[in-house]
Amino acid sequence: MTENPQTTDEITDLADRIRAGERRGLARGITLVESTRADHRAQAHALVDLLARDGKQALRIGLSGTPGVGKSTFIEAFGLHLTAQGLRVAVLAVDPSSTRSGGSILGDKTRMERLSRDPGAFIRPSPSQTQLGGVARRSREAIVLCEAAGFDVVLIETVGVGQSETMVAEMADLFVLLLAPAGGDELQGVKRGIMEIADLILINKADGDLKAAATRTEADYAGALHLLRKRPQDPEGFPKARAVSALSGTGLSEAWDDMQTLTHWRKDHGHWDATRTAQSGHWFQEAVRQGMLDHLRSDAGLRDQMAASARAVEAGETSPDAAAAALLSKLF
Amino acid sequence: MTENPQTTDEITDLADRIRAGERRGLARGITLVESTRADHRAQAHALVDLLARDGKQALRIGLSGTPGVGKSTFIEAFGLHLTAQGLRVAVLAVDPSSTRSGGSILGDKTRMERLSRDPGAFIRPSPSQTQLGGVARRSREAIVLCEAAGFDVVLIETVGVGQSETMVAEMADLFVLLLAPAGGDELQGVKRGIMEIADLILINKADGDLKAAATRTEADYAGALHLLRKRPQDPEGFPKARAVSALSGTGLSEAWDDMQTLTHWRKDHGHWDATRTAQSGHWFQEAVRQGMLDHLRSDAGLRDQMAASARAVEAGETSPDAAAAALLSKLF
Numbered sequence: 001m002t003e004n005p006q007t008t009d010e011i012t013d014l015a016d017r018i019r020a021g022e023r024r025g026l027a028r029g030i031t032l033v034e035s036t037r038a039d040h041r042a043q044a045h046a047l048v049d050l051l052a053r054d055g056k057q058a059l060r061i062g063l064s065g066t067p068g069v070g071k072s073t074f075i076e077a078f079g080l081h082l083t084a085q086g087l088r089v090a091v092l093a094v095d096p097s098s099t100r101s102g103g104s105i106l107g108d109k110t111r112m113e114r115l116s117r118d119p120g121a122f123i124r125p126s127p128s129q130t131q132l133g134g135v136a137r138r139s140r141e142a143i144v145l146c147e148a149a150g151f152d153v154v155l156i157e158t159v160g161v162g163q164s165e166t167m168v169a170e171m172a173d174l175f176v177l178l179l180a181p182a183g184g185d186e187l188q189g190v191k192r193g194i195m196e197i198a199d200l201i202l203i204n205k206a207d208g209d210l211k212a213a214a215t216r217t218e219a220d221y222a223g224a225l226h227l228l229r230k231r232p233q234d235p236e237g238f239p240k241a242r243a244v245s246a247l248s249g250t251g252l253s254e255a256w257d258d259m260q261t262l263t264h265w266r267k268d269h270g271h272w273d274a275t276r277t278a279q280s281g282h283w284f285q286e287a288v289r290q291g292m293l294d295h296l297r298s299d300a301g302l303r304d305q306m307a308a309s310a311r312a313v314e315a316g317e318t319s320p321d322a323a324a325a326a327l328l329s330k331l332f
Numbered sequence: 333m334t335e336n337p338q339t340t341d342e343i344t345d346l347a348d349r350i351r352a353g354e355r356r357g358l359a360r361g362i363t364l365v366e367s368t369r370a371d372h373r374a375q376a377h378a379l380v381d382l383l384a385r386d387g388k389q390a391l392r393i394g395l396s397g398t399p400g401v402g403k404s405t406f407i408e409a410f411g412l413h414l415t416a417q418g419l420r421v422a423v424l425a426v427d428p429s430s431t432r433s434g435g436s437i438l439g440d441k442t443r444m445e446r447l448s449r450d451p452g453a454f455i456r457p458s459p460s461q462t463q464l465g466g467v468a469r470r471s472r473e474a475i476v477l478c479e480a481a482g483f484d485v486v487l488i489e490t491v492g493v494g495q496s497e498t499m500v501a502e503m504a505d506l507f508v509l510l511l512a513p514a515g516g517d518e519l520q521g522v523k524r525g526i527m528e529i530a531d532l533i534l535i536n537k538a539d540g541d542l543k544a545a546a547t548r549t550e551a552d553y554a555g556a557l558h559l560l561r562k563r564p565q566d567p568e569g570f571p572k573a574r575a576v577s578a579l580s581g582t583g584l585s586e587a588w589d590d591m592q593t594l595t596h597w598r599k600d601h602g603h604w605d606a607t608r609t610a611q612s613g614h615w616f617q618e619a620v621r622q623g624m625l626d627h628l629r630s631d632a633g634l635r636d637q638m639a640a641s642a643r644a645v646e647a648g649e650t651s652p653d654a655a656a657a658a659l660l661s662k663l664f
Contacts, residue, residue: 291659
């Protein structure tokens with residue numbers, strides 16, 4: 001793709017600024033990959049291709065947690081814990097439900113005030129896009145930019161709306177689920193599907209009055225995880241549940257050790273590279289499928305027929321396969 | 333799709349024979365939907381469309397369990413429990429790993445000898461197809477045929493290879509997971525992803541020496557299910573874990589009551605229809621996507637380019653999105 005005519009001097013310059021770790025360059029690059037304009041898309045592809053070839057890798061950590069678990073507090077405390085060790089940390093927010101424009105920037109930075117002022121950290125809030133496909137593409141490309149900028153850790157935070165966790169897990173090296181302690185018989189309400197993708201379940205607020213509840217919840221989840229089959233990419237003892245406190249800092253160092261253990265084990269056993277390769281393949285297939293569906297939707301006649309066919313199928317007037325066959329015979 | 337030229341007298345006749353509950357007609361219909369020949373596909377679409385309009389509904393039960401849990405024994409005992417009540421039961425096996433040709437028919441019927449001789453039951457083994465997409469389509473169409481033939485219950489059994497459980501759950505009204513009792517500290521090894529789709533977890537072999545272990549395992553899973561968020565389509569107390577014995581018959585009646593409770597509650601609250609409608613929509617989208625990918629693969633030049641792009645992406649030479657954009661620009 002080097003022969004892409006859009007790889008102008010401007011893009012080469014921007015790539016160099018990002019490689020040099022220039023924060024404004026990185027911010028501009030992410031703005032470019034967030035754009036849906038066709039010429040911007042072509043430039044973004046050229047930029048991402050250029051930078052991806054540098055081969056720099058950060059540890060990509062997917063992080064999910066429902067409102068009220070203290071996610072911002074955790075990210076701030078955990079981020080500062082890492083920057084204090086000299087590590088550079090980028091935080092990307094993924095919120096497909098976000099329809100805020102502009103305001104989100106202020107919002108995200110306000111809720112992580114100390115981390116946002118830390119020179120070793122870079123926080124980029126979620127853009128106001130509502131299409132999951134667009135959010136996925138933007139996030140993957142932003143990760144590549146952050147890696148090229150030399151960050152050691154890229155935290156990809158999601159609010160857990162709809163399929164966003166699965167999506168984030170598909171672009172992360174490891175996935176962390178943050179929970180609040182559950183009291184007694186109270187239903188915890190972990191979203192289905194998440195136990196399967198979590199490498200580490202952290203029960204936050206293991207401090208003060210909630211300490212005992214957090215320890216109990218840790219044991220509950222350790223028990224539930226024990227019932228699941230061991231995955232080939234996990235060393236003994238993983239996935240793991242651990243009580244932490246973003247407030248007091250308890251368990252943050254141990255959680256980071258867990259992540260390091262997982263990372264080293266997976267690198268040593270070939271799972272790290274294998275997973276990244278499989279993820280790339282997955283996103284390529286997804287991008288092709290999405291592109292084909294977009295094409296289907298871009299033609300008004302086809303779009304109407306697709307909608308009519310979907311209605312007929314849902315009303316039971318025709319079968320999904322017969323309707324699809326009829327539609328495809330018109331397309332090709 | 334009534335104007336389909338393939339809706340010949342022959343297909344109309346076959347539809348009538350299936351509606352009349354003629355077993356040979358049903359078997360022939362399923363053989364037709366299993367064929368991948370283009371003319372057979374068109375006839376199958378016509379047949380399925382004709383029969384789907386009858387609007388007859390069976391209770392579609394997806395059932396999964398790893399080898400050794402006593403799945404055949406369970407299906408036989410459970411099936412006979414239902415036929416004894418005058419219910420008609422069809423059993424469809426879904427095994428994407430099956431490469432046996434012919435032999436599977438003998439195998440499946442032999443392992444459920446009593447049920448296969450029961451006039452109220454119809455057992456259809458898995459065809460020797462290895463493509464998951466093909467297996468999915470065939471199973472959906474076979475279900476419609478069984479419903480048109482007046483079966484009250486359609487059991488869709490899967491061996492749980494790869495994504496087959498998710499696929500079966502997407503075509504079933506409820507999903508049952510069959511497990512073996514776990515002794516003490518032994519890892520149960522439930523496949524990830526399955527806890528979220530199971531409506532009922534049955535721990536088999538609650539008899540003799542394993543009775544206590546089955547009860548303990550039931551409690552373990554009840555605890556784990558309790559940690560998951562309640563789904564809107566579930567009444568209080570579901571999903572549920574229950575110890576049963578296919579050998580002694582213990583719990584079979586209660587398991588059937590559970591399924592009835594779920595069914596009635598979902599019908600009363602609109603979830604039954606909503607789920608079927610959503611499933612149809614899902615399969616239509618899937619069929620369109622699959623058809624487009626098939627088209628991509630049917631052209632040798634495009635197929636080669638797709639493979640080359642996938643390799644370049646996986647080698648990190650280009651990004652998934654840039655490669656997909658380049659490919660799509662040639663396609664359209």
